[in-house]
Amino acid sequence: MHADEALAVLDQLLSHYPLSNLQEIVFSQVWEGKTYAEIADGCGYEHSYIRDVGFRLWQTLSKALGQKISKSNIRAVVRRYARSHPNIGPLTQGLDLATAAVALELEFPDGPVPLHSKFYIERPPIEAQTLASVVKPGSLIRLKAPCQMGKTSLLRRLLAHAQSQKITSVTLSFHRTDRSIYASLDRFLRWFCANISYQLRIAANLDTYWNLDIGSKISCTAYLEDYVLNQIDGGVVIALDEVNELFQYPEISSEFLPLLRSWYEDGREFATWQRIRWVLAHSTDVYVPLQLNQSPFNVGLAVKLPPFSFEQVQELARRHSLTWAEGERGRAKLLPLLSMISYRPSLVRLALYFLARADISLEQLIEEAPTQSGLYSSHLRELLAALSPYRDLQVAFGNVIRASESVELEPITAYRLESLGLINLNKNRATPSCELYRQYFLNFLPNSQPAADV
Amino acid sequence: MYEYRVGGSLAADDPTYIRRCADDDLYQGLLEGKFCYVLSARQMGKSSLRLRTRDRLESSGQGRCAGIDMSRIGSQHLSPEQWYQGLAFDLQRRFDLKHRVNLPAWWQQLGTLPPVQKLSQFIEEVLLSAYPDQRLFVFLDEIDSVKRLSFAVGDFFALVRFCYNQRVENPAYRQLTWALFGVATPRNLVADAQLTPFNIGRAIQLSGFSLSEASPLALGLAAIAQQPQQLLAEVLYWTGGQPFLTQKVCCLLQERHPTQAIAAGTEAAVVAAMVRSQLIQNWEEQDHPEHLRTICDRLLAPDQRSGRRLGLYQQVLTQNSVSADSSDEQSELLLAGIVVKRQGRLQPTNPIYAEVFNASWVNQCLSRQRPYGAALSAWAASNYKDKSRLLMGQALKEALDWATDKSLSDLDYRYLSISQEWDASMVRLELEAQEKAHRVLAAAHQKANQIIWLSYLSLGTCLAISTITLLAGLLR
Structure with a gap:
């Protein structure tokens, strides 16, 4: 049983006493066999405080389960409880089987990490926090991270967790949409409603509710409230992926984002709207000027996905059966690779996959990495293709990779490069996000010499 | 576990909601049928107050309430016709009258009447007649968003006033009570004194939490401090009772301290150290959810008064108090939230703002604004x-x-x-x-002149000589 499934059991068991974020973190990490000291180090709290949180949690659980609970028997007791209450966590057995089936196989790391994959590495406390939040009525989660940081993998886990709690889900990705929907606010909101209806398998019935005489924002609100939410039972997660795509269309985003915030606020007032849980995933900060009280980026749980820690990389290596990566010697071997790819989760995973297949040595892999024939070539070519229509981005990124210090960029350019994951931003000053990109683009960025030098 | 709420509005049953004077002022005002308005700075708890008051009115059976978010009705490209009908549509939904009339058809049959008149008829014929023996309370939130519409809505405010004037002639209007919430001054919203409802209404003052009001918040501090009330008093010293900051500081304290870690007597030092490290230092990076940034933006908004506003703030900061008048700069500072009015004088709202936006910060801003900046730099260079x-x-x-x-x-x-x-x-x-x-x-x-005189003289002499010569000649 995974920690999050055990948490789901607890949610049911303690339905009148929802756990705090910290309690959930402590629980799930104890579940995974960590000591209080390790948990405290991991989340930056005092050791004694974590012990205390744990102690009070066991007390609460002891009361709820009617028997003495401690760190040592928690796994056994919760498992026994889940087995004797089969209506709780219906996915539990299924998950364990699925996990077992893939246990020994390698997966080609193409796109997000599959749901039950053993190659998904948790980054505490993020998973526990977001899983707990996504099932709370009326909640809003914001996931911010550039590409290649595992945003979509986490998003899928959130939705699967919600589904295991009988919460329906809808995912809209603004990246995949046809550009013509951004032509007007009305067009966009109609697309938004039609898409939600479609994913919930409800016949789209826009024209009954759409009345241009009252404007599209109200029509859209009425459609969702009076029609869509009326047709479904229970809660729904609406996940919006690549929200940053919207920022390019200020005419749309300056109306739609405040509308989103007002729906979230309606969740405080009306039971109907409380049934929606919002998840917004985005790869840059919002750069559309929004009033503080009208911005959805100012409420809810904000999560910024960090790169892996060294220990997380070692854990992933262990799951790939790469025994040489263990301990201090393993650290020394891995470090040159990690400094090249800046601990970025998807780049780490790809490298470990190739190393585990043993058809390449670590040294060769590092040497070929920034070239056309290296293991990252298709990823790098994609990035190059993403830059190719935009001369201004090429010039700006060229300046960043040639400079020895951070470079000040015009804000919109900076955000566009950040959303591709190419740069790190500190205020308006940019540095290359990893050495791999710097080396590759130094060679392959067209006209990479600045005009002045020619 | 006691959870503090940092940002966003609080649901009516939220245990961290703090009841203030304004709660009773507003509730009483509405019960008396007064037009009430709560105009204050951001993140002072306006929307939470609205939700709470609404819940209080409804649960005690005083009548029906409709809360309308004005920013949702408007958008940049909307026509007056769409805006007024949108407002009617939301009123209809919020008062559960969806099936009473078919609004688009009803609106259409009024033909070319001005839209404000259509709304007026809607209120009288649809709204008031639907619930003849119930009181109806309309809460309009985010009222300042009407300033961003492409047309003026003075007519709308005049309609609100009309609803009050009409009570004498048509008692049905006594059913209807309005309340407005937003970040604006009455003068900002309606300039014309004849049309404005604000001079017949009641302003509800929304101040920060006092220590006695805020005391429920100490509940969440009980686990971490030996003297939770004393700890809360230190929090309020720093936040001046500003709701957002008070919740935020309490939340930070709760997150960062183990059980009973804050011993008696150390409260002041603990809070000061935490406020400095988590809020004041590098405030731009730590301002999540956003709070200080907005104050800063309002203060420095690039309009023609920005220099005067900054100058006034500087005076309040250095003299610690300036007597209040109703100038535009003063209301702008009050609406930014950076100063408050206490006993007729403006003062810095709290030590957190005063340290973030301190004298050297003001100087930097002034030096960026000075009209002679380029010349001064060149001279210094x-x-x-x-x-x-x-x-x-x-x-x-x-x-x-x-x-x-x-x-x-x-x-x-x-x-x-x-x-x-x-x-x-x-x-x-x-x-x-x-x-x-x-x-x-x-x-x-x-x-x-001398030359002229000399020439006259010589001319005269010549004349005299020639005359004498002539006379001498004749005599001979």
């Missing part, structure tokens, strides 16, 4: 020698006007006073030059 960079004439006059009411850096004053001296000396030189020119001219004039 020339090692204070290049006199062509100094201000003169009209430019100097404008700079001095701008500098009034502000206290600027020594460099500014040095530059301005040297410019003044230079300007004065240039004027003096010019005067001297003029005088000299006068003198030269006068001398020349005198000389010319």
